[in-house]
Amino acid sequence: MNTTSTTPTAFARDAYPYLRHNADRAYLDSAATSQRPDAVLAAEDAFARTEYAAVHRGSSMATGEATWAFEGARERIARFVGAGEREIVFAENATDALNVIALGLSDAATFGAPHLALGPGDEIVVTEAEHHANLIPWQRLARRTGATLRAVPVDERGLWSVDDLAAIVSERTRLVAFAHVSNVTGYIAPVADVVQIAGEAGALTVLDACQSAPHLPLDLGALGVDFAAFSSHKMLGPTGIGALYGRAELLDQLPPARTGGSTITTVTIDDAQFLPAPQRFEAGTQPVTQAVGFGAAAEYLSEIGMERVRAHEAEMAGQLVDAVAAVPGVELVGPEVGAERAGLVSFVVDGVHAHDVGQFLDDRGITVRTGHHCAQPLHRRLGVAATTRASAYVYTSADDVARFAAALAEVRTFFGADR
Template identity: 45%
Template sequence: MTQLPGLLDTEAIRKDFPILDRVLHDGKRLVYLDNAATSQTPRQVIDVLSEYYEQHNANVHRGVHVLAEEATALYEGARDKVAAFINAPSRDEVIFTKNASESLNLVANMLGWADEPYRVDRDTEIVITEMEHHSNIVPWQLLSQRTGAKLKWFGLTDDGRLDLSNIEEVITEKTKIVSFVLVSNILGTLNPVEAIVRRAQEVGALVLIDASQAAPHMVLDVQALQADFVAFTGHKMCGPTGIGVLWGRQELLEDLPPFLGGGEMIETVSMNSSTYAPAPHKFEAGTPPIAQAVGLGAAVDYLSSIGMENIARHEHAITEYAVRRLQEVPDLRIIGPVTAEDRGAAISFVLGDIHPHDVGQVLDEQGIAVRVGHHCARPVCLRYGIPATTRASFYLYSTPAEVDALVEGLEHVRNFFG
């Protein structure tokens, strides 16, 4: 068995994840390497979700009966847990959404409807990057089309890094918002936050960081990032689907208009006009994802019990090992950084002229679950002249043996396609 420095006790951790015991085709045990798409869920989270539905299920905030009060306490307790997890100055800066995509869309729409000095219009500019997930491209394209604002972006270097050589030309005095990913879901690149934030602050632009691939894997301190908004999602960090988070600075949330209207987000309503509740409820119209938020709170508890520093150390060791082993495979080309420095635990690659979908299908026959396609980051594939990639992504329960299984599986793919 391969021993690497910094590894967690994966034998103990894997016992928390029932699905990892699944036996698939021809008695092959599941090798789950699709964590950048969705992580698996530990028994501790599953149990909390079951208990919620069995004992506490009710709508939140307005009821005075026991179940309503219990559900409200659990829901708002989850907000407290998330606030502590990301080191938010105030729990009221944590907004629950259905996923990171909704969080990003929420900010785009707020800025489109905002008054000065935040309003995005035809005289302003929006800045993103070429490595963004579609969820951080399409909302800004829509806002640009609707308002006439100019959409600009940073390009990519040949080795999968952001090209910031023209940062002063891309982020200018006309820039209203700079929105970029902290860790790329396709390239694995960890981006240089400080340089981008510093330039944005020089020109008075707001900063939104998509931390969907960072929150599950490393310490996420919103105060240290010095951004104005941070978005992430629950299902990539041991939580359920259907729950996301938008953190925003309190003064911005007070000044910006709501995205959705309806119940709970109001203060008063008449037939002529309405006034809005303070944040975060101002941005949580209607019945929220209550059980999902409670499940996210349980996931935060689980990750915190292990320690995000320990998880980051484990994943760095696994990623370093995986990058090295994958480069031993003939005809394999990693798309993105080819070292473990400043990168996350998602590794995309192409294998000769074998289409990634064929690679993924043959690996699946070996019990190995990877992701194939453009990973909702098609501009990256266009940049590097490839139709798609195969992506292996690791997490706190990943082992060196699973990396070895992937490499052996790829050798089988090569032999299969001759």
């Protein structure tokens, strides 16, 4: 990898097989799933071919080598997000990780962790901007425990404020769950402020880091959140694996959501004793090949440097915003022009459904995302069923954005919406 270039794109773009194979396309859907570089694919392939074996089972050399690769991946990922190795649990994806937290809390009262249990009179706070993965688990937790779910409202641009959150959090609040970066608006949450407000109320904090771990310098330990979740496939890694972060002392107390092999110390017919974290949460055979790829992706991004990733994406975000703002009849969602945002833009084209916008762009070789982006409450507040989203990553170029801008300028004319 050529690390002497001045921008991530200059040395990263040619390293992606998908982009080489589809050189005539502009891939602007990395917020959904990012592309994998050769280095990550090679790491997965090498493990599958030469080190593939069960982990944490038996005493053979094969098991030892596979376990070393598996735990080495955990170490890389932990270092990437500012966590201790015992604070990273492998999960199927971020959605699974969030469910592990919610299911664990729902069992706290009967699993010897009453201080983590919720009940009638307690409150869970989310925002109207949350991805369904960071909403539905808390809906279910509220139903199971009798707690009340409360939501911080968003404004007409889809943004929420710290003041509105502070007005909802009270001495009854036991948990505050929120996204670090909105997958619809690109809004970057003031994590430190939320952690302080929640901490003063004695509430746990759960951070959806799916859109921040791949794109921003991230130090979960320094941020002070209690739990967090993020996915491999959004940060240059494979699908089928994600990570749950939790402060070590909390993970050791949280009941495991799934039980079985590899999670226990002692089992009798009537009872079982569980290992400390992270093994207490990793029941059954793990996706070891995917974990190796996940670790390789974290290492790859670390070598690029997350400050450089953020700087490049901020530049791309500015160009995307300018492209949207320049077209009459196209409304930008989220922070206003010139305000800080992550490297994505969502927008509404007057008189043209988002799905038609996406198809038009796709026909011109530009891949974007359309729909409600698993955030129906947010779209309902915006008064639209769907938006179109273009998102950048390390391999996004100014040429990609220019192609997007030129095609977007033609949409309303093509559909006769400018008459």
